[in-house]
Amino acid sequence: MADLKQLTDSFLTWFGGEAEGIRYYQAPGRVNLIGEHTDYNGGYVFPAALTFGTTLLLREREDRLLRFASTNFPDKRFDIPLDGIEHRAEDDWSNYPKGVVHELQQSGRGPQTGFDLLYHGEIPNGAGLSSSASIEVVTGYALLSEGGHPVDLTELALLAQRAENGFNGVQSGIMDQFAVANGRAGEAMLLMCDTLEFRHVPFEPADHVLVIGNTNKRRGLVDSKYNERRAECEQAVQELRAAYPELALLGQLTPEQLSAEEGRIASETVRRRARHVVEEIDRVLQSVDVLEQGDLAAFGRLMNASHDSLRDLYEVTGRELDAMVEAARKVPGVLGSRMTGAGFGGCTVSLVHRDSVDRFREQVGAEYAEATGLQADFYVCSIGDGVSRIDV
Ligand code: NG1
Numbered sequence: 226m227a228d229l230k231q232l233t234d235s236f237l238t239w240f241g242g243e244a245e246g247i248r249y250y251q252a253p254g255r256v257n258l259i260g261e262h263t264d265y266n267g268g269y270v271f272p273a274a275l276t277f278g279t280t281l282l283l284r285e286r287e288d289r290l291l292r293f294a295s296t297n298f299p300d301k302r303f304d305i306p307l308d309g310i311e312h313r314a315e316d317d318w319s320n321y322p323k324g325v326v327h328e329l330q331q332s333g334r335g336p337q338t339g340f341d342l343l344y345h346g347e348i349p350n351g352a353g354l355s356s357s358a359s360i361e362v363v364t365g366y367a368l369l370s371e372g373g374h375p376v377d378l379t380e381l382a383l384l385a386q387r388a389e390n391g392f393n394g395v396q397s398g399i400m401d402q403f404a405v406a407n408g409r410a411g412e413a414m415l416l417m418c419d420t421l422e423f424r425h426v427p428f429e430p431a432d433h434v435l436v437i438g439n440t441n442k443r444r445g446l447v448d449s450k451y452n453e454r455r456a457e458c459e460q461a462v463q464e465l466r467a468a469y470p471e472l473a474l475l476g477q478l479t480p481e482q483l484s485a486e487e488g489r490i491a492s493e494t495v496r497r498r499a500r501h502v503v504e505e506i507d508r509v510l511q512s513v514d515v516l517e518q519g520d521l522a523a524f525g526r527l528m529n530a531s532h533d534s535l536r537d538l539y540e541v542t543g544r545e546l547d548a549m550v551e552a553a554r555k556v557p558g559v560l561g562s563r564m565t566g567a568g569f570g571g572c573t574v575s576l577v578h579r580d581s582v583d584r585f586r587e588q589v590g591a592e593y594a595e596a597t598g599l600q601a602d603f604y605v606c607s608i609g610d611g612v613s614r615i616d617v
């Protein structure tokens with residue numbers, strides 16, 4: 226948890242005035258345990274909220290100005306009138322909270338006064354741990370609460386997704402915002418991305434921990450490739466409609482249904498993309514089954530199968546993620562290891578025996594550096610709660 230006393234001092238340095246009247250909110254980052262590139266296909270995902278994320282301090286103003294500052298980007302503050310909210314490339318990270326304000330205004334619940342806002346992010350940027358969703362969700366939650374509006378967490382997740390998609394031009398799925406809004410400590414979340422039905426699944430493996438490994442390979446090309454994969458999935462749906470006229474999303478097909486008709490897909494590449502999606506959705510459901518039976522080893526094997534499919538069929542892993550996963554799987558006590566998030570760089574997640582964590586850091590760090598020339602970072606993580614107000 227961030228040091229609130231220090232953040233309060235920092236708030237007063239940015240904005241002056243008194244500490245009285247400052248309120249505190251937090252939203253976590255998230256890690257997806259399995260179910261990758263399934264959300265925008267209307268399939269299942271299995272994410273969990275982290276115990277670190279974004280802390281937001283805010284204080285009402287008497288005028289109609291929003292002033293955004295961040296401890297992560299200390300050389301710039303963005304002062305924007307409530308009546309002038311628009312996307313501007315040069316406004317950098319503040320486009321995320323601005324997107325949320327825009328969506329709140331669209332829905333008739335925009336702030337009625339200005340605010341001073343200080344963000345403190347503990348999530349590495351561009352690593353696939355949802356720093357942007359965390360900023361969006363904490364902003365929406367805080368401004369709705371301050372305005373005296375009831376907060377429906379699912380509606381908040383959708384609003385935050387629109388802020389990311391419409392305002393910021395990323396065609397993201399719903400998983401990130403949803404997990405950040407609805408997470409619960411000690412539990413992962415089985416989410417059906419088409420209907421948004423979800424349930425929490427206890428995930429507190431006694432002798433094992435989740436270790437996130439950051440490849441520190443920033444995801445340069447992610448936007449174009451991400452949208453390319455989405456287009457390939459839509460292509461598959463169109464061609465499969467010859468057999469399944471009602472088909473709207475790939476996630477509606479079982480592996481057997483796809484396999485019976487995949488010959489209708491002309492491109493071999495598109496066929497492989499489709500196969501990844503339907504099999505990955507199936508793996509999510511199998512994961513919940515085996516976890517509910519307490520079979521962690523089986524879950525680890527499903528994590529491995531997920532990564533291999535993302536590498537061979539969906540082709541979104543890349544040299545760095547593959548090298549890290551390969552090194553991780555060689556460490557005794559590792560039940561499974563896979564990339565998490567969009568891919569191309571960013572993070573891996575591994576299920577590691579507690580007694581093997583030190584060896585894991587050492588051995589994976591060294592082998593990864595040798596293979597790629599990059600330094601890895603590791604975080605042993607627990608599953609935390611979704612967005613909330615912090616009472617002080
Ligand atoms: P990351 O890599 O965490 O940004 C992206 C999408 C998700 C999902 C995953 C792949 C964004 C903001 N998020 O996650 O919705 O599609 O890729 O499973 O684009």
Ligand code: MG
Pocket residue numbers: 355356357358
């Ligand atoms: Mg993001």
